[in-house]
Amino acid sequence: MLQLKNIRKSFGGVHALKGVELCVKDGEIHALLGENGAGKSTLMKIISGAHIADEGEIFFNDSKIKHNSPHVAQQHGISIIYQEFSLVPDLSVTENLFLSRFAKSSWINWERMHKEAASLINSLGFDMDVKSIVRTLTVAQQQIVEIAKALSQNVKLLILDEPSSVLGPKEVKRLFEMLKGLKAKGVSIIYISHHLEELLVLTDKITVLKDGKTIETVETDTVDKDRLVSLMVGRELGQMYPQKNKAIDQQSKVEIKSLSTRFTKEPLSFDIHRGEIVGIGGLVGSGRTEVLESLFGSDRIHANEILFGGRVWSFKRPEQAIRQGWGMLPEDRKKSGGVLDLSIKQNISLANLGKIANSWGFINETKENEIVGRLIKKLRIKVGDATHALSTLSGGNQQKVILGKWLNLDLKVLLIDEPTRGVDVGARSEIYHIIQKLADDGVFVLMVSSDMDELMGLSDRILVFKNGTLQGEVLRPDFSEEAVLRMAIGAK
Amino acid sequence: LPKEDRLNNKKKEGKEVVKGYTSKKDLSAVKVGYSGPSMVAPYYVALEDVVKRSVQRYGMQYYTADGQEDVAKQVAAIEDLLSKGIQVLVLNPLDPKAVVPVVNRAIAEGVVVFIVDSMIDEKAAYTSSVVANNTLNGELLGLWLAETKNEALKIAIISGNQGNPVGREKRLGFVRGLADGQLRQNAKTNFDIVAQGWGGWNNNGGLKAMEDILAAHPYVNVLLAENDAMALGAYKIIKQMGKENQITILGFDGQKEAFDMLKTGKFEATAQNSPKILGETIIELVARHLNGEKVNKLNYTPSVLISKKNVDEYYDAKALF
Amino acid sequence: MKKELLKNNTLIIFLILLVVSSLVSNSFLTGNNLSNLLRQVAPIGLISIGMFLVILTGGIDLSVGSIVATIGVVFALLSYEVYFPVALTISLALGIGIGLLSGYLVAYRKIAPFIATLAMMTIVRGAGFLFSKGAPISVGPHSSAILTLGTGAFLGIPYSAWILMIVFAAVYMVVRYHVFGRKIFAVGSNEEAVRLSGISVESVKFSVYVIAAFFTAIAALMMVGRTGVGTANIGIGLELDAIAAVVIGGASLSGGRGSVLNTLLGVLILGMIGNIMNLLDVTSYLQQLIKGVIIILAVVFQRNQK
Amino acid sequence: MKKELLKNNTLIIFLILLVVSSLVSNSFLTGNNLSNLLRQVAPIGLISIGMFLVILTGGIDLSVGSIVATIGVVFALLSYEVYFPVALTISLALGIGIGLLSGYLVAYRKIAPFIATLAMMTIVRGAGFLFSKGAPISVGPHSSAILTLGTGAFLGIPYSAWILMIVFAAVYMVVRYHVFGRKIFAVGSNEEAVRLSGISVESVKFSVYVIAAFFTAIAALMMVGRTGVGTANIGIGLELDAIAAVVIGGASLSGGRGSVLNTLLGVLILGMIGNIMNLLDVTSYLQQLIKGVIIILAVVFQRNQK
Numbered sequence A: 001m002l003q004l005k006n007i008r009k010s011f012g013g014v015h016a017l018k019g020v021e022l023c024v025k026d027g028e029i030h031a032l033l034g035e036n037g038a039g040k041s042t043l044m045k046i047i048s049g050a051h052i053a054d055e056g057e058i059f060f061n062d063s064k065i066k067h068n069s070p071h072v073a074q075q076h077g078i079s080i081i082y083q084e085f086s087l088v089p090d091l092s093v094t095e096n097l098f099l100s101r102f103a104k105s106s107w108i109n110w111e112r113m114h115k116e117a118a119s120l121i122n123s124l125g126f127d128m129d130v131k132s133i134v135r136t137l138t139v140a141q142q143q144i145v146e147i148a149k150a151l152s153q154n155v156k157l158l159i160l161d162e163p164s165s166v167l168g169p170k171e172v173k174r175l176f177e178m179l180k181g182l183k184a185k186g187v188s189i190i191y192i193s194h195h196l197e198e199l200l201v202l203t204d205k206i207t208v209l210k211d212g213k214t215i216e217t218v219e220t221d222t223v224d225k226d227r228l229v230s231l232m233v234g235r236e237l238g239q240m241y242p243q244k245n246k247a248i249d250q251q252s253k254v255e256i257k258s259l260s261t262r263f264t265k266e267p268l269s270f271d272i273h274r275g276e277i278v279g280i281g282g283l284v285g286s287g288r289t290e291v292l293e294s295l296f297g298s299d300r301i302h303a304n305e306i307l308f309g310g311r312v313w314s315f316k317r318p319e320q321a322i323r324q325g326w327g328m329l330p331e332d333r334k335k336s337g338g339v340l341d342l343s344i345k346q347n348i349s350l351a352n353l354g355k356i357a358n359s360w361g362f363i364n365e366t367k368e369n370e371i372v373g374r375l376i377k378k379l380r381i382k383v384g385d386a387t388h389a390l391s392t393l394s395g396g397n398q399q400k401v402i403l404g405k406w407l408n409l410d411l412k413v414l415l416i417d418e419p420t421r422g423v424d425v426g427a428r429s430e431i432y433h434i435i436q437k438l439a440d441d442g443v444f445v446l447m448v449s450s451d452m453d454e455l456m457g458l459s460d461r462i463l464v465f466k467n468g469t470l471q472g473e474v475l476r477p478d479f480s481e482e483a484v485l486r487m488a489i490g491a492k
Numbered sequence B: 001l002p003k004e005d006r007l008n009n010k011k012k013e014g015k016e017v018v019k020g021y022t023s024k025k026d027l028s029a030v031k032v033g034y035s036g037p038s039m040v041a042p043y044y045v046a047l048e049d050v051v052k053r054s055v056q057r058y059g060m061q062y063y064t065a066d067g068q069e070d071v072a073k074q075v076a077a078i079e080d081l082l083s084k085g086i087q088v089l090v091l092n093p094l095d096p097k098a099v100v101p102v103v104n105r106a107i108a109e110g111v112v113v114f115i116v117d118s119m120i121d122e123k124a125a126y127t128s129s130v131v132a133n134n135t136l137n138g139e140l141l142g143l144w145l146a147e148t149k150n151e152a153l154k155i156a157i158i159s160g161n162q163g164n165p166v167g168r169e170k171r172l173g174f175v176r177g178l179a180d181g182q183l184r185q186n187a188k189t190n191f192d193i194v195a196q197g198w199g200g201w202n203n204n205g206g207l208k209a210m211e212d213i214l215a216a217h218p219y220v221n222v223l224l225a226e227n228d229a230m231a232l233g234a235y236k237i238i239k240q241m242g243k244e245n246q247i248t249i250l251g252f253d254g255q256k257e258a259f260d261m262l263k264t265g266k267f268e269a270t271a272q273n274s275p276k277i278l279g280e281t282i283i284e285l286v287a288r289h290l291n292g293e294k295v296n297k298l299n300y301t302p303s304v305l306i307s308k309k310n311v312d313e314y315y316d317a318k319a320l321f
Numbered sequence C, D: 001m002k003k004e005l006l007k008n009n010t011l012i013i014f015l016i017l018l019v020v021s022s023l024v025s026n027s028f029l030t031g032n033n034l035s036n037l038l039r040q041v042a043p044i045g046l047i048s049i050g051m052f053l054v055i056l057t058g059g060i061d062l063s064v065g066s067i068v069a070t071i072g073v074v075f076a077l078l079s080y081e082v083y084f085p086v087a088l089t090i091s092l093a094l095g096i097g098i099g100l101l102s103g104y105l106v107a108y109r110k111i112a113p114f115i116a117t118l119a120m121m122t123i124v125r126g127a128g129f130l131f132s133k134g135a136p137i138s139v140g141p142h143s144s145a146i147l148t149l150g151t152g153a154f155l156g157i158p159y160s161a162w163i164l165m166i167v168f169a170a171v172y173m174v175v176r177y178h179v180f181g182r183k184i185f186a187v188g189s190n191e192e193a194v195r196l197s198g199i200s201v202e203s204v205k206f207s208v209y210v211i212a213a214f215f216t217a218i219a220a221l222m223m224v225g226r227t228g229v230g231t232a233n234i235g236i237g238l239e240l241d242a243i244a245a246v247v248i249g250g251a252s253l254s255g256g257r258g259s260v261l262n263t264l265l266g267v268l269i270l271g272m273i274g275n276i277m278n279l280l281d282v283t284s285y286l287q288q289l290i291k292g293v294i295i296i297l298a299v300v301f302q303r304n305q306k
């Protein structure tokens, strides 16, 4: 049904695609796999008409698509859920669902539109007020709107670019059922994810992309995780999660007392021990991000009391926390993690400019280059030139740069929110090792993650949240997906 | 004598100049630079036009750069004229003091400076100047009003812009003439200035100002506008509110459109401030100076009160202004 | 409509001002003054509605003041050459033409709206001065009908206010119930998403500049109608008033949020401030100062909503 | 520095203009004219450098023209009361004070810079008119030293140009090599990330408005030095010239991108355009029109770089 021949695309000097071939059959769920920056999203945008290929041909149902555009693709029945949200935040759910129909000029019958929108959302097995403004929805709800939007018209080919990274397990399950239903109706699906487990259970075929080229297309039944990883990375990955060698120092701890956030019903308390990685689990939207923000002082409204270093703290602003050696890796890399326009070097230096400047505040570039160079090596960040903009790096490497920002200072406590969202397997494993190394070196680590595998692979202890309340904790020996989930949904 | 003529023959300060001078010397090598305050008012446009034609009439070379309504820009404009190597600067200063340093610099470089239309501060060592006698013009209007209207006067003034010395002279002259006239007739004054609006010297501004004045002070029976353009704008509102016959409208300048209004009796009087006379006179003074004649430092154009009676004498259908 | 009003504090500011105004000056609530007020705000109201649409897309139009001047001049010049309807049509068409150019620069040449319309502002005014040679031009006898537009009234309400109301109602309907209106919001809120939905972002942006210029051209004719002259030095700084009105109406300069209704209230608020200060004989220096303070207060008050 | 110059087309535009100017007018390359040109651009240069810093953070400052007017008035008034150094200090301090207020509104009250500084623009100018009662005030005898600043020269280069060069060099150094400069860029590109890195976004934003107002106050004194008077109706529209200079210098109005060096070239470009048109006797109407066209061409040419 869909056939891509020799697709090439470059952005300025970056050759994102260097001759990709892809063939997707009717009623097939076809996975696309590859490292960050392999060109998956770019390829999908070419199919959907958001980008125009420099070279190559697209055949859809045996006819060649010429002059592709979002509009043309839609008319062929190609729908896509982009990796970055492509909703209009100030419009209602209904309007977002029907945005592509706005291409035709006409008056709007609100009543009818709301009704259609509601029934569309309901038909997917979800429920929400379609009149509400998208900006006010949770990330998961927004993703559901994206999916509904993609299905709002007659779909023949559905493309999903990392749809699951912002969904909770329940929603993911629902999504998979839905995709299988579509498949049964003969719809073809292209599915992109960095989660190999998902691909293995969901898809029929997997095409691996590397450096803008097709490596191989395999039948899902014939491969396992290790094989996929080696296809993708070009080498064996070794151990995904680091070993836990060092004993936890039970004496030395950060005590968090009477913490309250926008969503907590009653103040909560917990400890982090030295050398321990404390994970925070829960469903999406359970208010975990706010716990970190409250501790770090970036969510100003909320109170807490931190016993740490022999004193009581309550950070009102991030700079206070940072002065005490705290760091935070925020959830949204692009929005609040990195300064994409600044150079890699400047991003790494951003949190402790004081250290590389003389007493007049002028920056000692030799010193800066030396520190940055050391960190780049230590974190194995793949960079050509540290003076290039952060935006030129792949997602995984960007994440390492943002992590590197904190290693540059005398780090005592590290708060991490979704460390590997959208990061490929290879880079993910490296990030895990870096985090474990930090803990082993005596840094207190508190980590929020929605990726159950990662949460269990890396944490020493998991605190489970539900609707802003701490439901309880699971210790490493008792780790199981079921145990955590059970607590997260409040089942006893 | 009719009243207006009597008024017009009142004592005049400064010297009036006779026109129609022919140069004996060949002036074709002389570069004359003219800088006006701006080119966004017809008055200034007309003045520039007259200056230009007069300069060319004497065969001199003409250059111009205007102040674009900003003293700093006028300073720059004068500097740019100096860069072009002018020998004579004819200046209509946007501000009496702000151009003094650059004028003195010009003089130090050997340029002779003539001032036209607006006065410059005495610190500037200019050669000669021609201006309208604004105070006297104001007085003429004030006197005329005192002598023609005997009721209690509720006066609204529409001024140009804040801090403008010409406007100040005009209205103070007006008040002086009015007080003097009324005192002479009744041994007391009988007027109130009930409002001062600001009209930015243009039609629209006059209209807006009048609108607000009439809303707050509907009983106004005299309007003095510091130029005719604002009076013309204000008239629109006066007419719209049906107060055409209640309000005596007085202006300054003698703009062509105002003459039409005088003829039809919509305006009652204006005081002449003619760009044509100003422009021709100043260039004549330039020519005389270049011929080695001695010229007066301060010269006034004739002050004339123009009303329905004598408007035809001054009306020029082809005038730019 | 009710929801829209209650979402912002604009209505409250408006009501407070209304009450204060009628208390401090007993000339304020006279029919005469109110009809003046309406006549004064009508042109700036039209311009602000156009500006509102531009701002909704995340743009800005600094050229409106110059358009008012130049279209006025052009109409006045034409009034000597051709009959009224022709002069009217050509003037409005020229207004649209200016909008086409601004829209082209912003939408298709991707020049930042601030810069593109800043350049248009000086170009258009320069042209106005060139055409008029700096002089105000009174409207010729063929076109004295325009004076009726400027000064006449129907049912006691000035024609210009009627036009404002009609335009307001039309824009209100389009913004709420027409696909085009929703597209304007969408473009200001997330351009990329709109583009990916197969909608031409360019044509939406382009259109708002054209519409704004068209409304501004109507405003220009209203102003000519009031004064009977076209002059190139009118309307300086008008763009700032229009922007201030839109913002006092609670719209966001980054686009995607705002309401026409509140924009209109913003216009009335600014108009009332000027009017009442004139009635109270506040000198124009102080007027400026007070206006600035009120803008800040209004915006801070807006912010404290919810 | 070389890289910075080559990254944009500003230098090319500048050079083209320079060559064209010297070809079309033989008065252009005279020492006298060049020193005039420098004197003319010095104040706007200072203001543009301040504006550049503000724009780097994604802000804008519309109040600069008003600051020029009001500080000039204040200095002139003070010159009758106190000795020169005191008058100088108070004037500069007042400039800083205005910047503190704008900065406070933008950084701490989170009012959109366009609106906050628009309000400040009318407030400050209103105050200038109030202080001066609208009249130009000549500098008193104590402070005639200011005239030297405005008109004097050292090594053939006007003092004001020296000041501009010093300020430029200082800002250049700070932007490139100082922690503060780096923070300014960072704030302009991603506020949230900067905040989470422990940098106070507020204080960075606050500072740039203060600095811009300070530079503008210096410019105001330069202008008083040239004219010998303080007057409240000077500098109208100056903000637009400064913004245009920054943009012609290739900076992005959304912040995070730009260079001081190119800003300075932008100032020189605009200054040269004005100067050469005066030399060529272009009427001021046409000057406006041409300036607008050149702004558009410059920006389009900028865009076509790389």
Ligand SMILES: Nc1ncnc2c1ncn2[C@@H]1O[C@H](COP(=O)(O)OP(=O)(O)OP(=O)(O)O)[C@@H](O)[C@H]1O
Binding pocket: A011, A012, A014, A015, A016, A034, A035, A036, A037, A038, A039, A040, A041, A042, A043, A083, A391, A392, A393, A394, A395, A396, A422, A424
């Ligand atoms: N608009 C763009 N401009 C410049 N370069 C781009 C652009 N979009 C993508 N690239 C570059 O093209 C390459 C491929 O990017 P793409 O987003 O397709 O990767 P991906 O496989 O989807 O990665 P990920 O797994 O992180 O989503 C990367 O080097 C990226 O930096």
Ligand SMILES: Nc1ncnc2c1ncn2[C@@H]1O[C@H](COP(=O)(O)OP(=O)(O)OP(=O)(O)O)[C@@H](O)[C@H]1O
Binding pocket: A135, A136, A137, A138, A139, A263, A282, A283, A284, A285, A286, A287, A288, A289, A290, A331, A448, A450
């Ligand atoms: N902008 C917002 N406005 C109102 N409510 C919000 C907003 N963002 C999030 N919420 C609410 O806050 C709560 C916590 O959301 P949040 O996404 O921070 O949780 P989380 O557990 O950190 O999830 P994630 O897995 O996405 O990190 C949810 O109840 C959600 O509905």
Ligand SMILES: [Mg+2]
Binding pocket: A040, A041, A042, A083, A161
């Ligand atoms: Mg991708």
Ligand SMILES: [Mg+2]
Binding pocket: A285, A288, A289, A290, A331
């Ligand atoms: Mg979260």
